[in-house]
Amino acid sequence: DAKTTQPPSMDCAEGRAANLPCNHSTISGNEYVYWYRQIHSQGPQYIIHGLKNNETNEMASLIITEDRKSSTLILPHATLRDTAVYYCIVRYNTGGFKTIFGAGTRLFVKA
Amino acid sequence: DSGVTQTPKHLITATGQRVTLRCSPRSGDLSVYWYQQSLDQGLQFLIQYYNGEERAKGNILERFSAQQFPDLHSELNLSSLELGDSALYFCASSTQGSTDTQYFGPGTRLTVL
Numbered sequence: 001d002a003k004t005t006q007p008p009s010m011d012c013a014e015g016r017a018a019n020l021p022c023n024h025s026t027i028s029g030n031e032y033v034y035w036y037r038q039i040h041s042q043g044p045q046y047i048i049h050g051l052k053n054n055e056t057n058e059m060a061s062l063i064i065t066e067d068r069k070s071s072t073l074i075l076p077h078a079t080l081r082d083t084a085v086y087y088c089i090v091r092y093n094t095g096g097f098k099t100i101f102g103a104g105t106r107l108f109v110k111a
Numbered sequence: 112d113s114g115v116t117q118t119p120k121h122l123i124t125a126t127g128q129r130v131t132l133r134c135s136p137r138s139g140d141l142s143v144y145w146y147q148q149s150l151d152q153g154l155q156f157l158i159q160y161y162n163g164e165e166r167a168k169g170n171i172l173e174r175f176s177a178q179q180f181p182d183l184h185s186e187l188n189l190s191s192l193e194l195g196d197s198a199l200y201f202c203a204s205s206t207q208g209s210t211d212t213q214y215f216g217p218g219t220r221l222t223v224l
Contacts, residue, residue: 036215041148041199041220043115044215045113046212046215091211098156100156101146101153102153104153
């Protein structure tokens with residue numbers, strides 16, 4: 001599985017958009033980009049995933065660059081409850097492959 | 112609520128002992144994954160089962176073993192426990208169909224004294 005690089009921490013003001021970057025320069029053509037978050041010591045929560053097109057759901061938007069070497073998770077209106085560690089993962093969508101979580105980005109949403 | 116259940120929520124035991132952690136996947140999910148999260152290691156993938164068979168293996172110690180039963184629940188067995196095994200253990204499940212989004216359970220916090 002490809003490795004990802006994320007900034008260790010970021011701040012965001014409540015109500016503003018949070019833009020979390022992820023580099024995955026060694027991603028292969030069939031690997032998807034997944035985003036999860038973990039609040040305190042709870043189980044990681046799925047946010048969104050995509051292959052090459054931008055994706056949006058009720059939680060967030062995912063922007064993937066044309067060369068697929070990087071992506072950005074956008075939380076459009078961050079709230080205090082969005083304070084968490086955000087993990088960017090790349091992996092194949094099916095089959096038996098290891099899922100490798102990096103250190104993630106610790107997002108602090110401030111009032 | 113992800114639909115994945117894990118028991119027990121907390122477990123305190125002594126070094127050298129053996130424990131079993133249990134996971135029930137979401138209804139319809141065939142794959143189960145186990146992860147370990149300790150303070151200094153982050154989330155470490157241990158092992159994946161699909162419909163009863165081992166599918167992928169990560170950094171799982173030989174003292175640890177897992178299995179998935181015909182009703183698709185899974186158990187993670189940890190033996191000869193050491194202080195360093197103290198961690199959160201998460202189970203996740205996925206359909207392994209057209210998408211492989213993993214949904215995580217609430218975890219079991221293991222404390223080895």
